[in-house]
Amino acid sequence: MNPEVEIKELIAKINEYNEQYYLYDRSVISDYDFDQLLKRLESLENQYPAFRLPDSPTLRVGGGIVKEFATVPHRYPMLSLGNTYSDEELFEFDERIKKLIPNTLYEYVCELKFDGVALSLRYEKGELALASTRGDGKQGDDITANAKTIRSIPLKIHDSDIPADFEVRGEVILPNKEFERLNAEIVEENIQREREGKKPLTLLANPRNTASGTLKQQSSAEVAKRRLDCFVYELKGENLPFRSHTEALEVLRKWKFKVWEHSRKCADIEEVMSFVKEWGTKRHELPFEIDGMVIKINDFEQREELGFTSKVPRWAISYKYKAEAATTLLKSITYQVGRTGAITPVAELEPVLLAGTTVKRASLHNANEIERLGLRVGDTVSVEKGGEIIPKITGVILEKRSAEVPDFQYISYCPECNTELIRREGEAVHYCPNENGCPPQIKGRIEHFISRKAMNIDSLGEKTIEVFYEKGLVRDLADLYFLKFEQIRSLEGFKDKSSENIIKSIEASKEKPFQNVLFGLGIRFVGETVAQKLAEYFRNIEALAKANLEELQAVPEIGEKIAESVAAYFQDAASQIMIQKLKEAGVQLSATETAKTLKGNQLQGKIFIATGTLQGFQRDEIKRFVEEHGGVYVSSVSKKTNFVIIGEAAGASKVQKAQELGIPMISEEEFLKMLE
Ligand code: IVH
Numbered sequence: 001m002n003p004e005v006e007i008k009e010l011i012a013k014i015n016e017y018n019e020q021y022y023l024y025d026r027s028v029i030s031d032y033d034f035d036q037l038l039k040r041l042e043s044l045e046n047q048y049p050a051f052r053l054p055d056s057p058t059l060r061v062g063g064g065i066v067k068e069f070a071t072v073p074h075r076y077p078m079l080s081l082g083n084t085y086s087d088e089e090l091f092e093f094d095e096r097i098k099k100l101i102p103n104t105l106y107e108y109v110c111e112l113k114f115d116g117v118a119l120s121l122r123y124e125k126g127e128l129a130l131a132s133t134r135g136d137g138k139q140g141d142d143i144t145a146n147a148k149t150i151r152s153i154p155l156k157i158h159d160s161d162i163p164a165d166f167e168v169r170g171e172v173i174l175p176n177k178e179f180e181r182l183n184a185e186i187v188e189e190n191i192q193r194e195r196e197g198k199k200p201l202t203l204l205a206n207p208r209n210t211a212s213g214t215l216k217q218q219s220s221a222e223v224a225k226r227r228l229d230c231f232v233y234e235l236k237g238e239n240l241p242f243r244s245h246t247e248a249l250e251v252l253r254k255w256k257f258k259v260w261e262h263s264r265k266c267a268d269i270e271e272v273m274s275f276v277k278e279w280g281t282k283r284h285e286l287p288f289e290i291d292g293m294v295i296k297i298n299d300f301e302q303r304e305e306l307g308f309t310s311k312v313p314r315w316a317i318s319y320k321y322k323a324e325a326a327t328t329l330l331k332s333i334t335y336q337v338g339r340t341g342a343i344t345p346v347a348e349l350e351p352v353l354l355a356g357t358t359v360k361r362a363s364l365h366n367a368n369e370i371e372r373l374g375l376r377v378g379d380t381v382s383v384e385k386g387g388e389i390i391p392k393i394t395g396v397i398l399e400k401r402s403a404e405v406p407d408f409q410y411i412s413y414c415p416e417c418n419t420e421l422i423r424r425e426g427e428a429v430h431y432c433p434n435e436n437g438c439p440p441q442i443k444g445r446i447e448h449f450i451s452r453k454a455m456n457i458d459s460l461g462e463k464t465i466e467v468f469y470e471k472g473l474v475r476d477l478a479d480l481y482f483l484k485f486e487q488i489r490s491l492e493g494f495k496d497k498s499s500e501n502i503i504k505s506i507e508a509s510k511e512k513p514f515q516n517v518l519f520g521l522g523i524r525f526v527g528e529t530v531a532q533k534l535a536e537y538f539r540n541i542e543a544l545a546k547a548n549l550e551e552l553q554a555v556p557e558i559g560e561k562i563a564e565s566v567a568a569y570f571q572d573a574a575s576q577i578m579i580q581k582l583k584e585a586g587v588q589l590s591a592t593e594t595a596k597t598l599k600g601n602q603l604q605g606k607i608f609i610a611t612g613t614l615q616g617f618q619r620d621e622i623k624r625f626v627e628e629h630g631g632v633y634v635s636s637v638s639k640k641t642n643f644v645i646i647g648e649a650a651g652a653s654k655v656q657k658a659q660e661l662g663i664p665m666i667s668e669e670e671f672l673k674m675l676e
Contacts, residue, residue, distance in 0.1 A: 003044055007051045010041040014057045022151040022229070023258050054127050055156035062149045062220030069141035069216075075167060076236050078118055078134045080311060081294060081318045087273060090295070093317045094269035097297070100306055100314065107298040109245045110275045111263035112283075113318045114231050115291040116173035117212045119147065121232075124165045126157040133215065146215055147172075149224035152231075152258040159255060163237050168257060170232030172215060173288045174207040178227045182210065194340045195448070196527035197561060207289050229288070232257045244298045265298060276319050283321065284356030292320040325384045326359070327397055328352035332377055333364065333408075337416045339444025343430040345370060345410070347381070347393055355385040362391050366428040367410045378405040416440055436574040442476065443469050445522045449477040453528055454520030455509040459501040467491060477520070478578045480506050481585030514540070514591045517582070523569045525562045533557055534566070537632060540590030541579060545570040556607055556634045556641075602675045603631030607640055611654040612647030614668050629675060637663065645671045 001009075014037050020026040029037075038057065045052045052058075084090050097106065120140065122130040131147030133140040147153055150172065183203050190200040204210045214226045235248040242248045246265055253259045266272045276293050283290055297303050297315040306314040329350040336344045345364040352359055362383060364370050373393060375381070380400035385391045413420055414432035416439055421430040432438050435445075446465050450457040457480070468474045473487055483506065488499040512520075518541075519531035526534070537555045538544040544566070552563035569575050583589055608626045610617075617625060622645070623633040637644060637657040644658040644665045658665050 003048045004051045007041065007044050007048065007056075008053070010037060010044070011053055011056050014038060014041065015055060018057060018151050019256055023256065053156075055154070059155060060149050060151060060224060062145065062222070062224040064145065064220060065218050066145060066220075067218065069143055071135070071139050072130060072132050072142045073139045074120060074132065074135075074137070075122070078120060078137045078140070078169070079308065079313060080137075081113075081316055082312045083292075084317055084319050085322070090273065090276070090317070090319055091269060093295070094272075096314070097306065101302055104302065106302055108266045108269070108272050109249075109263055109296050109298045110266055110272055111233060111294050111296070112231075112260050112279075112286075112290045113292040113294045113320075114171035114173050114233075115208050115289040116171040116231075117208070117215055119143075119170050119172050119215075119230060121147065121153065121168040121170065122165065123157060123162075123168070126159070126162045128153065128155050129165075141216070143215055145220040146217065146223045147230075149220055150228045150230050152229050154256045157255045162255075163240055166235060166237035166240060168232050168252065169234035169236065170230050170257070172211050172228050172230050174211040174214070174226065174228055175288045176207060177287065179204065179207040179210055182226065191339055191444075191448075192527065194342075195522055195524060196530070197525035197565075198527075230258060231260055233259070233294070243300055245296055245300070246298055280321055281356065292318050294318050323384055324355040325382055325394070326352045326354045327380050327382050328359075330375060330377055330379045330381050330393075333370070333375075335411055335415045337414060337432055337438060337440045339440060339447065341432040341435065341438065341441050343411075343414070343421060343432065347375075349381070349383065352383065354383060354391060359383055359385070359391045362393050364393065367430065368428045370408060370410065376401065376405045376408045378402070414438060436476075436572070439469065446474060446477045446480070448522045449520040450480075450509075451520075454516055455512050456516075457505045457509050459498070459505040464502070476574070476578045476581075478581035478585060478587075481510075481582070481587065510586050510588065512588060514588045517587055517589065518544075521569070521575075524565045526566065530558065530562055535591050536627070541583075545576075545579070554605075554640060556632060556638070598630065599628045600675065601630035603629040605630070605632075606642045607632045607634055608643050608645060608671075609634050609637055609641055609654070610645040610647060612650035614645070614647040616668065616672075637661065639663075643671070 014034070017029050017034060017037075020028050041056070042058050045056065045058055082093075084093060118134040120130075120132050120134070121128060122132075128144070128148065130142060131144045131153070132142055135141060148155060186201050186203055193200055210226075211228055214223055214228060217223050232252055233249075235242065235252055240248075242251060249259050249263065264271075264275050266275060272295055276295075279293060295317055297306065303313070303315040308314060330347055331350055332348045334346050334348055336346060338344060343366075345366065347362045347364050349360055349362065364373075364375075373381075374396055375393070376396075378401075380397040381393050382395050382397065383391050384394045410430070411421065414434060417432065417434050417437055419432050419434035419438065422433050423430050432441065435441050443462075443465050446469070447462055449455055450460045450465070452458070460480075465474070468480075468483070471491065473483060474480055483503065485499055485503050488494050488502055489496065494502075513535070515532045515535035518535050519526065519528050533555055534544055538547060547567070549560070549563045549567055552558055552566055553560065579589070603626055608622075608631055610622045614622060626633040634641060637654050639661050641658070641661075641663050644654060644663055646655070646665050646667060655665065
């Protein structure tokens with residue numbers, strides 16, 4: 001097929017699938033087939049860039065970095081809305097309108113007040129020309145590149161009769177599911193960070209802040225990864241042929257913008273009230289957050305007549321739903337032991353209906369939070385579900401506290417293994433220190449061991465590990481290698497095929513390099529990079545296990561804290577037994593030389609860095625050469641560096657650092673002599 005035609009057809013096809021998915025929630029093609037089409041289009045566009053069209057879906061993946069967003073003036077100011085919080089205030093709004101346009105029949109339109117970030121979209125000749133944020137209402141930031149990654153914003157309007165230019169106003173939101181997915185990723189990452197002794201990342205506060213933060217990212221490719229969405233609610237322009245809001249919404253729908261499908265035309269304020277009430281309950285089923293309802297005069301001429309106050313339109317108002325709260329009994333406080341031994345207290349509540357769901361539990365985070373709230377078991381507490389998705393306890397109703405409720409005592413012993421808890425200096429969270437005997441911690445370590453970046457045993461998951469542990473088949477991660485097909489097959493829910501897959505992928509993991517095994521052991525503070533450094537330096541587990549603190553700290557980038565943790569791990573009897581079992585199983589406990597064939601060991605244990613241009617080596621070659629002869633190559637000078645190889649036009653800062661630290665500087669010839 002002619003490439004120009006094929007590109008055109010592919011764009012039309014993919015855009016149609018996108019529309020079905022992002023506008024109407026319909027999945028009409030498999031992800032795989034969709035990706036194939038997109039890949040084909042991408043490759044054709046790369047081959048024939050001249051045929052790329054302005055609404056090509058390949059433009060949605062982002063790319064490029066914007067250092068600073070340009071400030072752009074708004075053609076029409078971006079105003080805010082007046083708020084009402086009660087039925088009376090809503091009736092008063094209607095009274096004001098009645099007075100301002102007496103003896104006139106008017107209608108309202110009710111729609112959602114989306115809780116996101118306002119966006120203005122300018123279209124010129126039917127193509128998206130500018131997307132800007134609200135800013136101060138008069139001017140905002142040009143975030144066009146970021147907005148283009150949002151699949152529900154059309155890049156080009158396909159219609160026979162489009163106004164030369166117009167603006168569309170809408171709200172960028174982050175669907176709840178996506179918000180939860182992002183936070184789950186952070187939780188996952190924090191488990192890892194905790195193992196590595198890094199500070200945990202803070203969870204995202206709510207979908208709105210996340211949407212706002214995302215839109216202001218400098219890299220549009222990053223924005224594309226977060227599936228933002230955009231609902232539109234206003235159409236603006238000079239001499240547009242639409243006479244009412246409902247007409248405008250209809251045409252926006254036709255132009256493939258996302259418009260809320262349940263917006264309602266109401267003949268009077270009573271009808272508005274009942275619609276607002278109806279959605280007061282139904283709003284909890286929406287897959288995104290809202291901030292209330294917006295009530296707007298439908299007719300554009302009437303809107304003009306009503307005009308604006310200094311800040312807000314007189315023809316529209318928002319009705320805010322109250323954050324839902326309830327009171328209930330705090331029956332007890334239970335404790336969860338996390339995979340890293342962290343203890344989380346949980347409030348067990350008398351079930352109560354809140355924001356459309358029954359709430360039975362709420363997280364209390366840590367002992368400080370319980371103290372801050374002054375909680376006692378048996379108290380009547382207030383529970384709220386506001387902007388956040390997880391319910392929280394906001395206070396105690398002290399008047400309802402009976403004289404008998406005793407003071408609250410936080411636990412001192414682990415609820416899973418009865419070990420005395422510890423609280424590390426400066427931390428709010430209690431920990432169970434029984435790493436090798438506390439079931440959730442053992443299971444957590446096995447889960448870490450099988451994870452993608454460690455042994456990548458993908459036929460196993462959290463649930464299978466749970467079953468294996470409960471049945472007594474695995475007690476530490478090395479036990480995985482001694483599992484028998486029959487043992488797995490005899491468990492409920494395991495068929496021939498799945499049991500075989502498990503055995504196979506455990507077997508295959510024996511090929512994983514030493515550094516993966518080392519990372520998989522879950523030694524505190526030993527993340528991926530540290531594991532790699534240790535594996536490269538010591539080359540096998542015996543040498544590593546034998547190393548004292550000084551020797552460990554000789555490794556580039558390994559400080560006191562990591563060294564102590566590694567040494568403590570290998571001194572522990574349980575670790576020693578487990579490593580022995582891993583050895584028997586045939587897991588890689590020494591570094592193989594597949595990637596770097598060792599040509600000699602003249603540089604064994606020596607740490608090098610080169611600066612400037614060398615005669616006989618390119619940048620990467622010297623690194624490989626040092627490593628091929630048993631040495632370690634680093635990227636910055638530190639007191640652990642043994643030699644700095646000085647080339648032509650050597651870097652002044654590296655030379656200075658070497659001088660300060662008294663590290664020998666050698667020429668390329670002197671370096672080569674070391675090999676003789
Ligand atoms: S109309 C002149 N409709 O609420 C009135 N705004 O408080 C223009 N918003 O900045 C706004 N949903 O970001 C309108 N259906 C809706 C809305 C909506 C959310 C936001 C918008 C605006 C703010 C005003």
